[in-house]
Amino acid sequence: MLYRATGPSSTRRCIDLTAHAGRVAAAHPERAPRRLPRRLRNARAPGVPRNIGWLYVLPGLVFYGLFTLAPLVHTVYISLFSWDGLTAKTYAGLANYRTAIADHVLLWSFVHSGILILFYSVLPVVVGLALTAALTRHAVRGFRFFRTALFLPQLIAGVVIAQAWSWIYDDNGPLNAALRFIGLGSFVRPWLGDFTWALPSIGGIGTWVTFGLCMVLFVAGVQKIPSTLYDAARVDGAGPFREFYAVTLPGLRGEVLVAFVLTTINALRSFDIVYNTTAGGPGGQTLVPSLYMYQNAFLYNKVGYAAAVATILAAAIFVLAAIMLRFGDRGEPS
């Protein structure tokens, strides 16, 4: 057996109920229609056309629209004003966007996010793939333990992560102690206070947070790969790495795309960890767009400009997601 099968326990029950339906039909022949009504006859998956669906959708849609979509529109509206948030607004048209384009600080904040994408997205995907391969190639004892441990970082609050990693990166903390212990004492530095290393250090935190998520997504995806493909590869004499490249990786295409999209968006959105560790420092080296937006809105009292920054960030995220999904789709075998 190639991997642990963990299908939903619900399928078994489904079968029982279907059998039940059959027995009902059999026991009450008069109730089973000889011919399905036109509605049902013309039905195609996923379901019969029933506008009552709106009734079920409306409550959720209202909350979503009111508290998620509407505020975004409102943000765009505010970005057209010059406003300190406490007194009256003054209309400014696209002035905030003109300022934004010329703003080096904003540009650098996006560069920093771009660098973080490497750590929040690319590295975790790679690590996740490796972990998946390790977990699924053959039956692994302690599978549940590994899965539990590796997913743990996803569940810890950003503020807590910030405290834990501030300690790890501390001058007297475990990382420097470890470096000194293995004789790399010259590498010791004040990680989160260092101009060059603060951003990669934050990146490292991001990798730690995310690789578990990727692993879980990929392990789920591996189950859908037919074992016949693996058997064929083995027969051809493929070793573990070839097997991975030839069978696993292509089979995980969809999951890898989803992982990339989710993690990249998270990289662009990151706020909690940066705010609670470096607050954008030193010298703005770890400033990211969401933090810059917060500073403008609530510290410098430039709410209109902050809204423009927010709009630009949202646009960047949507565009990036669209590009990735489109790119992923094109590569999809038809």
Place this chain on the structure above:
Amino acid sequence: MKRRIAIVLGLASVVLVAVVAVGTSYGAKTGTTKLTMWSYDNQDPGLEPVLKQLSKQFEQSHPGVQINLVFKDFNSLVGTVPRALASGNGPDVTEGNQGYQTDAQLVKAKLIIPLDKYVKKYHWDKLYSPSTWGMFRWTPDGKSFGKGPIWGLAQTGQNVVVFYNKTKLRSLGFNPNKMPTNFAGFDRLLAQVRAKLPKGDPVIEEGNQEGYGFIHLFGGIWGAYEKPANIRNWIYHVPGSRYDTPGTIRALGKLQQWAKAGYFNDDYNAVKYDNTAALFGKGKGVFWIGGDWDSTIIKAGLGAKNVGVMPIPPGRSGVWSGIGGLSGPWHISSKTKYADLGAEWLNYVITSATAKKLMFGQQQLPADSSANPPATDPYLTAVFQAFKRVADDNGLLLYTDWASPSMYTTLQNQYQLLLAGRTSPAGMANAVQSDWSKFDKTLH
């Protein structure tokens, strides 16, 4: 099975509704008047226990009144207080920050009330000199600093001074009782200490993670090269004043040279200000240059006998100077129902004899210029003398971040760049001056 689910769901929703209903009720105990005060004087030992004790005593003498003290760190408080006040269910009394970033906003948005009537009622005009009152004055549009009604008042005098570890100095062969009396001498002493200290040990232990560490430290160097009056005028936006003067640029160069020579601990950007005071108290570094509000933390570590206190000695002008002024300004919210009670509390914690005694007990200097520290505490007297010398020489440089709403961030970034050698003194001066000019234009 379905029935069970229904029952569970039903119970859960009842519980939930009850919890939420209870949670959202603002249920104040009937008959109690509750006042909320926000403060960033969260040093313990330091001002925090003073405020706590005074508030307890105030509650005892005012039955039915409950004082709720909330302590936050400086950045968190300053970042959340304008909105908290605007929300209508924020603090009744709170510290703000002098200058254009915080106080100007609070005044302009009418979030705090003028205190002139209380100044009259409680005779607060006796607390400090008229020129000191300037830092609490704003015109109601929040544009002119230094004139107009009074909006706040401060509890303690504050000053950035040099703390030195006497024991360590002696062990290195220096005489801590004969500290240099001019800046050139102090500069030389630092170089000599650096030469004798083992490589990993810093000369000056410094904590700049919040961003204000070097703003404070720089004051003493600055005053050695530039006239304090010019510096204050620049903060008050007196027309024609500039930051990028030759004196200031030389002073920045001197700071950068200190960094290049390796005087500071290399994790200065990662460690917090009060943390380094505690570390200095535990024996790290030979000097700690920072606020006298941390004097208690240091005393708790090294012991009063082993610590010396002095302002950074003066430059050629002979004027003793340093960053400092008074502590954070206390304001009364414009949305509070208990303004008079709040003012009474302020009067108690700032002017009462008990307050002064407690403050001295924690090595804090009451802002009240008539207060004298007890003669029995030489450490406290040294701290007081350091403050008095600078105040008397009119050398208090205030706090540079007051000069514009974004000045704090500009300075944070520029100091970090300067110390890492990534910008030049002239470059930094230029950046700071342009921030000032951009803002200055909006004021006229």
Place this chain on the structure above:
Amino acid sequence: MTVGRFERMATYGFLVLFSVVAIYPVLSIFFLALHKKTDLVTGFALPTSLDFSSFKAAWTEGKFATGFKASFIVAATVTVVSAVLSIGTGYAFGTMRFVGDRVVFPIILLGIIFPYEATVIPLYYDFQNVPVLHWNLLNTYWALILPQIGQSVSFGTFWMRAFFRSTPRSLIEAARIDGATSFGVLWRVLIPQALPAVMTMSVLVFTYTWNEFLLALVLVSGSESHQTAPLGLSFFAGAARASDPTKVAAAAVLVAAPILVVYLFLQRHFVRGMLSGAIKE
């Protein structure tokens, strides 16, 4: 199939290494919290004596009793309400066709990659002065509950729709044949089976809501009595770090503890749901 001994050892080694990496940071602050306040802690120093006093101090001084209450009220409400709403929307998108469903579903799905940070500014001002009603909802639980319900509906809809789609059509038809209404089908047939999926969705939503920070920072930081635990931790860490890093470490452990405890007991539900192929499109 035989796997080489070397490969087996390498595999386990690799897995153990990363598992240690995953767990270590939380362990390290736990150990830090157990130190005495006066220890000068360095590197891997294990506490010589287990000093739990910092936990107690952190709980009282950080006012986490209030923080936990606030976090729980918000997270529980959001979880329950968004679960109910998501079952509804998932049911509709998963089993029915209706006018506009092809347009509305992607719009809701957008919420999964949505930058919520970009909406805090208007949320602040709209809660400060609610349009039309002129209420002030800042520093109340509603300020945190309402937006997060909106945010969770996207994920919940995606989740429940995937589940309902995987339910055999014949089941629903059988129930309809029996004369059930759409609600009857949902209540009697689908929900009983959906409980594991609902459970998974609920624990995930609860976790994300419990951990939410920026929204709390912007909307409820003015009132101590409504601060959530993560927000309280952020303020506490800023204020207490100087004098006592062990206290801050203890506070951090306290804030993470509820989710960790729930996770360890219910980890089946956290991960199992994902493993059962909810990624199916």
